[in-house]
Amino acid sequence: MSRAPIASRLQLPPGPWATVLEALCAHFPRIPAAQWRARMQEGRVLDAEGAPLALTAPYRVGLQLQYFRDVPDEVAIAAEEQVLHADAHLVVADKPPFLPVTPSGAFLEHTLLRRLLRRLDNPHLVPLHRIDRATSGLVLFSANPASRAAYQALFRERRIEKTYLALAAPLPALALPHVRRSHIAAGEPFFRMRETDGEANSETLVELDAAQGDDWRYRLTPVTGRKHQLRLHMAALGAPIRNDPLYPAWNADAVDDPLRPLKLLAHRLAFNDPLTGEYRCFQSAQSL
Numbered sequence: 001m002s003r004a005p006i007a008s009r010l011q012l013p014p015g016p017w018a019t020v021l022e023a024l025c026a027h028f029p030r031i032p033a034a035q036w037r038a039r040m041q042e043g044r045v046l047d048a049e050g051a052p053l054a055l056t057a058p059y060r061v062g063l064q065l066q067y068f069r070d071v072p073d074e075v076a077i078a079a080e081e082q083v084l085h086a087d088a089h090l091v092v093a094d095k096p097p098f099l100p101v102t103p104s105g106a107f108l109e110h111t112l113l114r115r116l117l118r119r120l121d122n123p124h125l126v127p128l129h130r131i132d133r134a135t136s137g138l139v140l141f142s143a144n145p146a147s148r149a150a151y152q153a154l155f156r157e158r159r160i161e162k163t164y165l166a167l168a169a170p171l172p173a174l175a176l177p178h179v180r181r182s183h184i185a186a187g188e189p190f191f192r193m194r195e196t197d198g199e200a201n202s203e204t205l206v207e208l209d210a211a212q213g214d215d216w217r218y219r220l221t222p223v224t225g226r227k228h229q230l231r232l233h234m235a236a237l238g239a240p241i242r243n244d245p246l247y248p249a250w251n252a253d254a255v256d257d258p259l260r261p262l263k264l265l266a267h268r269l270a271f272n273d274p275l276t277g278e279y280r281c282f283q284s285a286q287s288l
Contacts (some may be wrong), residue, residue, distance in 0.1 A: 007046070007066035008103050017059040020045070024067075044068040069103075075256075077110040083119070084138075084282055089275065090151065091116065091125060091141040092282045097261040100133045112139060129155050132228065134245075134255075137164070137266025137284045150274040155225070160271040164220040164230055165209060167263035167288050168239035171216070177207045180233040184226045192246055193228045195236055202226040204233045215242065217288060230264065263288050 010027070017023040021040060025033045039045050043052040048064035079096035086092075093112060095101070100111045116125055120143075128140045128151055142148040154160040184202045187194035203223035210217040216239075220230050228247070234240055235247035242263035245254040254260055265288055270281040 007068055010065045010067065012059065012061060012063045012065065014061045015059070019055070019059050020053055020057040020063065020065070021055055023059045024065075039067060039069070074107065074110060081112055081115060082285060083116070084285070086120060086143070089142070089144045089147045091120065091122075091143050092269070093139050093141065094284050094286060095131065095136055095139050095266075096286075097134055097136040098256060098258070101127055101130050101139055107133075113141075116141065128152060129225070131266050132231075132262075132264075134262040135164075135264045135266060136261070136286055138269050138282055139266070140269060140282075147275060154271050154274060158223070160269060162222055162266070163268040163270075164222070165265045165267045165288055166218045166220055166230065166234060167212075167215045167242045168218060168234055169214070169216070170211070171237060171239050174206075174237065177205060178237075180204045180206060180237060182233070182236065184229060184232060189250070192250060193226070193232050195232060202229050202233070204230060206233070206237070231262075 012020070012023050013027070015023055015026060017026060021033075021036055024036050024045070025031075028036075036045070037055060040053060040055050044067060045053050046066040047053055048066070050066065053065070077099050079099060081096060081099065082094040084092045084094050093116060095112050100107045102113045103111050113125065113127060117123065122143055124143060124145055126142045126148065128142050131137065131139060140151070142151050181200035181203045182195040183198035183200055184193050185196045185198075201224065205221040205223065207219040207221070208216060209219040218234070218239075220234075222229055231241055231244055231247050235244070240247050243254065243257075243260040244262055245251045265284060265286055268281065268283050270279070272278070273280050
């Protein structure tokens with residue numbers, strides 16, 4: 001049985017644009033303007049109530065949009081996620097490697113969000129944080145718009161404990177636990193990050209979880225949440241995470257090798273529930 005397409009959602013950020021079309025073209029610079037015009041003319045860009053927006057629709061900061069797109073020849077991802085917890089406010093999913101959290105680029109239907117939208121039949125699901133497509137493990141979703149801000153504040157105010165496990169080469173000369181601080185900025189190509197001079201904007205606590213011969217299992221606690229922070233910090237310490245195709249060097253041939261998944265697991269999430277005050281702790285069922 002065919003399923004109705006699911007809309008992607010966007011809240012327009014602040015900017016100098018006169019129309020919604022101009023804002024979309026600026027927000028998605030890799031999508032040709034002609035493609036956005038065609039989508040709008042075909043009624044595939046809607047407001048929050050589901051009404052199609054005209055090409056001349058005026059821009060407004062914070063405007064909630066829905067839009068439909070096509071991904072020809074999307075690559076199927078066979079690995080399945082697990083739902084570890086679901087209630088009226090929160091959903092906790094355990095994501096396999098290679099599965100994106102949200103639609104982007106060449107992935108639309110084979111994303112964690114799309115799968116959960118269909119599986120739980122809840123159009124209000126929104127991820128409260130992200131992990132890399134290559135990373136496996138826990139992702140927390142808001143299931144209720146009325147309580148969403150309270151759970152978003154856990155991440156914004158750093159009131160949630162996030163623990164990762166990673167396999168990497170031994171670091172016998174490094175005194176552990178170790179705190180890695182650095183300034184992380186965009187690198188080249190655009191999807192890689194790099195450490196640069198400047199005031200530190202990232203911090204990771206690195207601890208030894210277990211020594212396993214040629215591999216040590218590290219327990220990583222990110223204090224901040226910069227893109228690729230854990231991967232970049234481990235590479236900078238001289239122990240890049242096993243099977244990492246981006247750090248310390250980009251290996252395009254290894255990006256989607258199913259036999260070489262990135263050995264990084266979002267292992268544990270713990271926090272005091274902002275609605276009830278209850279201490280809640282979730283742990284991935286996966287291992288490295």
